[in-house]
Amino acid sequence: MRRRSLLLQVGVSVLLLAFLALLVNNLAVNLLRTGLGLDFGWLGRPSGFALAESALPYTPSDNYLWALTIGWLNSLKVIAAGLVLATLLGVAAGAARSSSNRLLRSLAGGYVAVIRQVPLLLQLLFWYFVAFLGLPETPIGDLIQLSNQGISLLGMPLSVEFCAVLTGLTVFTGASIAEIVRGGVNAVPRGQWEAFRSLGLSEGLGFRRIVLPQALPAILPALTSQYLNLAKNSTLAIAVGYADLYAVSDTTITQTGRAIEGFLLLLISFLLLNLLISGGMAGINATVLGRMRRSR
Amino acid sequence: METSAVRQEGLRIWDNPSRIVPTLMFRTCNRLLVGATVGLAALVGGCASMDGASVSRLDLVKQRGELLCGVSGKIPGFSFLSAEGAYTGLDVDICRAMAAAFVGDAEKVQYRPLTAPERFTALRSGEIDLLSRNTTWTLSRDSAGGNGLSFGPVVFHDGQGLLVPEAAGIRSLKDLSGKAICVGSGTTTEQNLNDTFAAEGIPYTPIKYQDLNQVVGGYLQGRCAAMTSDRSQLASARSGFADPEKHVILADRLSKEPLAPAVVGGDQTMADAMTWVVLALIEAEERGITQANVNAMVEQAEADASQTALRRFLGIDGALGSKLGLPDDFVVQVIRATGNYGEIYDRHLGPATPVAIPRGANRLAENGGLMIAPPFT
């Protein structure tokens, strides 16, 4: 039996390796045919394209590597903001679904039911072309100014593209988070609600201090995968003209014709992003669980 | 040796089940061959050197009996999906002319709607045989060290312009300083915009979209102070606005945009065939050969041995087609299918169409334009 499993493993490895070798060989043949080998030298050449927004100084005479870095930072910006806002919205909507106010409850239910059944890409297009580009010029006080040229919050200017992607990701992911929160909250025994009510705590306070902490261990792992989804979904920004990592990679690949190299860089960047998020969440998870254990 | 035999026979899976049945045995053998060959190649590893260049894409097209043509599908007048669900336009007719010459039937074309960013990769990867998609002929795209394509003759001379709302009071580039400009990403348009504004030292914000449709959407929704594209496309887009007269194209010309079809580089046979099909369209217009009179012209030339140049052009003498790897009468096939260049232009961009772009630089050289064909001898 041991011999058979060994044989099987050798067979599988040989097949896998042969398959990979076949692919790589085909790639080599095809690249040779078009006269191009793998090469990353172009990364140092000036990109020649401008970007609408960049967190760090960037001009078209900067090289491709820097352009990609700016794209990565833009992605990071919208992901980070999206994580925070989607969490807030999701927890609020999840809490609203267990609220005692029927109207609030059904409103939250409707939000989840509609948003989760419509493709994100369509929602992004809606937010951008209909909602944000349809904004009339409306200064609300000195601190907030809305227009379809951009939005200024407390003196901080935000492009409408950024706002559309952020809104789309927040609303879409928020609905999923609301479901997770509701599931976690439902797992907390009803007796806990009765207990804090009998102590005279208000609904909101009881939810925040009693129910949510107990629901967290069930919520956190699912939340991590939603965060990763949000990061992956941010690549749809290309559809509304936001210069994220995927959009910049796409432009780079077209201009240089370096599809394989560009794709590899994209993969590596995303693996990095994933590690960042899962690592962060693992940290939070450990802290939360640790605190729970200590308090017990 | 086996490998080249295999490569000529393009195996197409699932596309057309009815074609699979009769050739099933042949295909199975071939598949085995492919399997054996690539298996061997895999064993040899990266050392395998294959002379892929020896087989032209043209042979593959002929064998397949169908041309895979990349178009935009979203530009009225050039390639556009009509309400009947068929592609029409100048770029589409170029594909049809090619198919008429290559496989003898202008309808044997598979159109692949491509976005600007994906078009070269599609060509390079073999996803399409020929690109006929408002593509500007540039050095880096044409060269082996760049995108590695081969361009054919120009089918439309264009230039990049800027469309602005008249009411905005923008009269020159300087007025656009610091403003947002809507532009399609991955296009030369984007680079020209950058080159021009950088040279003039005018700051601006590019708002990049994937296709012209969204550029127009963004512009009309007021996201940008101006939109930029080839002037033909600006005119074509403006023709659809509710109030075309309220938008003006600035006099500044950001670039020259010679639009031309392209094939993958390093394939002389394919490139030559493409080049001379386009030239035949122009030559036919010079000679006054049209879709309506081409049959009569052939009869007339066959009867009159003194019409030597015409007889060569129509493939009665000289076997010019064979030199390109095409049928000798390819010109006749092409004109029957699409008419000459002037006819194609009028059909899609002429005064009777909604787009209505004056012919300008696209007139024949003898009428003061830039269109001219070298001799068919």
Add this chain to the structure above:
Amino acid sequence: MNRWLNRSVTLVLTALIGWGVWSVLHWLLLAADWQVVVSNLPLYVVGSYPVDQRWRPLLWMIALVVLIGFTLLGPRRGPLQRWLPLIWLAMAPLGLWLVAGGMMLEPVSTRDWGGFTLTLLLTFGSGLLALPIGVLLALGRRSRLPVLRLSSTAYIELMRAVPLIAVLFFGQLLIPLFLPPGLEINRVLRAVLAFAFFAAAYIAEDVRGGLQAIPPTQREAAAVLGLSEWQSLQLVVLPQALRIALPSLTNQAVGLLQNTSLMAILGLVELLGISRSLLANPVFIGRFLEVYLWLAAVYWLACTAMALLARHLELRLDPLRSDR
């Protein structure tokens, strides 16, 4: 005091909802122009499918609607109910045959496929392909053999780290570079493959969750009855694991349907793609809201129908809500 808070929340929400309903009505009645939807209805449904053959995808879709209605609203028991799963499975090849042609029907090339038909075909095709691959990957990840386990795990984790659009980009533009010269895989098929290989990684994790929920004693019980390892997997473990995984598999299926819209970015004219083409038509310029609302309604209906069907299946597989 709590009641006051409750009442004021209700009041504010009522005002908000009233305002929302009023402005929507206002727009619907006065500003909306549904010409862009009405006059292009066939294009949304079948894309650029040949006009004289349009009855084929339409027939398929009508059959689907009838089947959905029958499944959800039909009698609970009866001779037809027993065949329902088989009829459902047969819908995919039936659709492929009707749309692609061949065998007595005139063949229609994939370039002419489009609209909602293409959306459904992409969903069906990749879903059916992804499920077995996903199950195999899940089994591989739980295998005792290190090679199988490690390669499955590596595949699953890599796929799950990558955005779908990148996988689709790979499928559309890079796969040809990895094929032997001369071998071409059709574009729609490449999209189906890309979706299937992507979804398989997620399905594998859901199935693995189901497998983990089966107590090892079930395998023991099967073993002492003399069932081979394969039989025990096939007859005892997998049926239970898949039933447990069904709710999450439903989410994957709904996600798959929604994600087919990404092909619009990569140039296939499925439902969203065809709409973007239509919006480029000068006649309909700027009619974003009408088109997007219409699409949202279609996607919502399709996804909801799918979720309902899955819920129905769940109840049928579990008529007693029995549990260990």
Add this chain to the structure above:
Amino acid sequence: MTVAIRATDLVKSYTPGSRALDGVSLEVASGEVLVVMGPSGSGKSTLIRTFNGLEKLDGGELDVLGVRLDAAHEERPVCEIRRRVGMVFQQFNLFPHLSILDNITLAPVKVQKRPKVQAEQRAIELLDQMGIREQAHKFPAQLSGGQQQRVAIARALALDPEVMLFDEPTSALDPERVKEVLDAMRQLARDGMTMVVVTHELGFAREVADRVMFMDQGQVVETSDPASFFTNAREERSRRFLSQMV
């Protein structure tokens, strides 16, 4: 008298240094009922699980119905043994997704390749014998624990085993359900089935067992007939165990 099971010096250890089975030797004659008793963790469950290969041996030698098993055994003899030895678990381990009838016919149809109709006929007979014929088309979750355990016995009997192993068959049952299962086992013993039963039911052991074996810490402490074991156990450990049980 033929020997159904002969064990010689069985050794099994899960963690290095501690032995779940520490040199166990025994013989079970054909048609005999052997009851194995002992405190929890004494190795009695492990012992009978080695009899059909659910636990692999680390040492010693087993002969089950003429088939040899030892530490280096291959897959094939285990299959042979499992086909001829039935087993009933503490937690019933019915298949929740199959009806009672399907639970019983699964192995006869899939393993022994019997015709479905014949297997169902036999299943109904067995259910009848267990007194739960009317439950045939229900699902396990709809049955009480006692009923489920009787289904499990019927499921094992459907393969016509020569030996039946019972691993604490009544420990998971409500007290009022224990009797119905024990009655079924009693009937089985009366019919001459070779049985090895791990149980804490003293009454059952006293009444049905031919011999009682007492185990502690992976070793056989003593084996004797039930009458002398319960009234006059030889070993101090057995006596202490019995005094705690009563």
